[in-house]
Amino acid sequence: MEVKGGKPLKGDFDVQPSKNAVLPILASTIIANDKCRLYPVVKISDVDVAVGILEKLGAKCSWENGGINVDTRSINSYSIDFNSSKKMRASVLFLGALLARFGKAKVYLPGGCKIGKRPIDFHLAGFESLGFQCKYHKDGLIEVFYDKRKDKQHEKIVNMVGVSVGATENILMASMFFHNNVTIHNAAREPEIISLCKALKKYGAKIKGIGSSSLYVEHDSLSGARIKIPSDRIVAGTFACCLLSSRGSGKIRNYPFDDLESFTALIQSMGAKVTRDKNDIFIKSPKSIKAINFQTGPHPAFPTDLQPLVSAVLCKATGVSRIVETVFEKRFLHLKQLRKMGANVIIKNQECIIEGVENLNSAELNSTDLRCAAALIVAALSEGKKCTIFDKGHLKRGYYNFIEQLKRNGVKIS
Structure with missing residues (x-):
C-alpha cells in the first residue's frame, strides 16, 4: 500500500471488538458443549482461522447481526491439523479447551507473528501441574492427555513458571476438566484474562480472584451463554x-x-x-x-x-x-x-x-x-x-x- x-x-x-479477547473465548465455547453467541465480533483473518478450526472439529458456526453463533455440541474431534495450527499463534489455545472437554488434545506448534521466542513450555508445564501427560513429537505435533492412573496429585495447584497470557488462558480452560478446586498462582492479569474468566462464569464456572495473580476455579454443570466482547x-x-x-x-x-x-x-x-x-x-x-x-x-x-x-x-x-x-x-x-x-x-x-x-x-x-x-x-x-x-x-x-x-x-x- x-x-x-x-x-x-x-x-x-x-x-472494534477485541481480537485478543475473542480468540480464547471462541476456543472456550468447546467447554460449554452447547449453543453460544459471541457479540460483537468482526471478520478479521485470525477470527476466520479460529472459526475454521471450530468447524473442522465439528462445530456449527454462523454469522448473524454483527456477532457469531457457535454450537459445539457436535464436536467429535480433539486434533487440530498442521495447516490450521500454523496459521496463527492462538491455535494453541484450543489445547486447553479440548482438554477440558475430552481429557486429550493434539495440536502442532503454532504460527503467528515472528516477534521473538514464544515457547509453549509454560503451557505444557501448567498442564503437567494439573496432572496431564505431555508428549512432543519430532514433526512438531504436541499431544496432551489425562491418564488417571498416573495422576498422583490430589490437590490441583499450578504455580506458573512465568507470567504468560496465553499459558494462563490455556491452564484456566484446561482446569475445567476437573470438578474439584484448581488453584493457579502467578497468573497473568491482562484484561483478556478477565474477559475469559467472565465467559467461563457465564457457562457456570465459579472463579475467584479475577484480576489478581491467583485464580481459584471450580464448577459443576456447564451450559451455553451469550458473551459480550469488549x-x-x-x-x-x-x-x-x-x-x-x-x-x-x-x-x-x-x-x-x-x-x-x-x-x-x-x-x-x-x-x-x-x-x-x-x-x-x-x-x-x-x-x-x-x-x-x-x-x-x-x-x-x-x-x-x-x-x-x-x-x-x-x-x-x-x-x-x-x-x-x-x-x-x-x-x-x-x-x-x-x-x-x-x-x-x-x-x-x-x-x-x-x-x-x-x-x-x-x-x-x-x-x-x-x-x-x-x-x-x-x-x-x-x-x-x-x-x-x-x-x-x-x-x-x-x-x-x-x-x-x-x-x-x-x-x-x-
Missing part, C-alpha cells in the same frame, strides 16, 4: 497514535479507559490533551511531541503491543526517548524499517534510544508482523511524502476497517 500523510487527522474513529485496547491505542503522529485531533469511540490507564497517562506525558466523555475520548495533539522514557511489561504495566505504535510517534519527538522492552526480544523490528525513513534510532539488546528528527523521508518499508504494519502507517502519517508499505497480510490479522477509517478522515492510502 502507498500512504501519504502530512495533514493533521481530524474526525471520529470507532474501536473493545480492542490495542486498536484504540493505534488510533490515538495516528492522531499524535499527524498532529491531529479527534474522538475515539468505545475507548476502554480501564484497560488503557498506563497508555493514556503516557500519551498525556507526551503532550496530548485528553478529554473523556462517557465511553469516548477526545485527543488533541500538541504542536511538538515530548520525548519520554518507558518500559513494557505484563499488565498493569505498559502493554508491549502498543510499544511499536508509540515508538513510531517518538521518531519526530523533541528530545531523546528511551524504551526498554521486557516481553519480546524482537519487538524493535519496526524501528529497523523506520531507519529507512531517516529515524535516528539506536538498538542495543532489549533497549532502544530514539532521538527525534525534524523530518522523515519517503521509503519502501516491509512489515514483519501485525503491530509493525500498524507502526509503519503511524510513522507515514507524520509526513507529506509517499511511503510504500509491503504488508503481506499482517494488518488484516488484527485490524478491521482500519484503512477505511483513515481514508474517511482524509488520509491518502492506495
Whole structure:
C-alpha cells in the first residue's frame, strides 16, 4: 500500500471488538458443549482461522447481526491439523479447551507473528501441574492427555513458571476438566484474562480472584451463554497514535479507559490533551511531541503491543526517548524499517534510544508482523511524502476497517 500523510487527522474513529479477547473465548465455547453467541465480533483473518478450526472439529458456526453463533455440541474431534495450527499463534489455545472437554488434545506448534521466542513450555508445564501427560513429537505435533492412573496429585495447584497470557488462558480452560478446586498462582492479569474468566462464569464456572495473580476455579454443570466482547485496547491505542503522529485531533469511540490507564497517562506525558466523555475520548495533539522514557511489561504495566505504535510517534519527538522492552526480544523490528525513513534510532539488546528528527523521508518499508504494519502507517502519517508499505497480510490479522477509517478522515492510502 502507498500512504501519504502530512495533514493533521481530524474526525471520529470507532474501536472494534477485541481480537485478543475473542480468540480464547471462541476456543472456550468447546467447554460449554452447547449453543453460544459471541457479540460483537468482526471478520478479521485470525477470527476466520479460529472459526475454521471450530468447524473442522465439528462445530456449527454462523454469522448473524454483527456477532457469531457457535454450537459445539457436535464436536467429535480433539486434533487440530498442521495447516490450521500454523496459521496463527492462538491455535494453541484450543489445547486447553479440548482438554477440558475430552481429557486429550493434539495440536502442532503454532504460527503467528515472528516477534521473538514464544515457547509453549509454560503451557505444557501448567498442564503437567494439573496432572496431564505431555508428549512432543519430532514433526512438531504436541499431544496432551489425562491418564488417571498416573495422576498422583490430589490437590490441583499450578504455580506458573512465568507470567504468560496465553499459558494462563490455556491452564484456566484446561482446569475445567476437573470438578474439584484448581488453584493457579502467578497468573497473568491482562484484561483478556478477565474477559475469559467472565465467559467461563457465564457457562457456570465459579472463579475467584479475577484480576489478581491467583485464580481459584471450580464448577459443576456447564451450559451455553451469550458473551459480550469488549473493545480492542490495542486498536484504540493505534488510533490515538495516528492522531499524535499527524498532529491531529479527534474522538475515539468505545475507548476502554480501564484497560488503557498506563497508555493514556503516557500519551498525556507526551503532550496530548485528553478529554473523556462517557465511553469516548477526545485527543488533541500538541504542536511538538515530548520525548519520554518507558518500559513494557505484563499488565498493569505498559502493554508491549502498543510499544511499536508509540515508538513510531517518538521518531519526530523533541528530545531523546528511551524504551526498554521486557516481553519480546524482537519487538524493535519496526524501528529497523523506520531507519529507512531517516529515524535516528539506536538498538542495543532489549533497549532502544530514539532521538527525534525534524523530518522523515519517503521509503519502501516491509512489515514483519501485525503491530509493525500498524507502526509503519503511524510513522507515514507524520509526513507529506509517499511511503510504500509491503504488508503481506499482517494488518488484516488484527485490524478491521482500519484503512477505511483513515481514508474517511482524509488520509491518502492506495
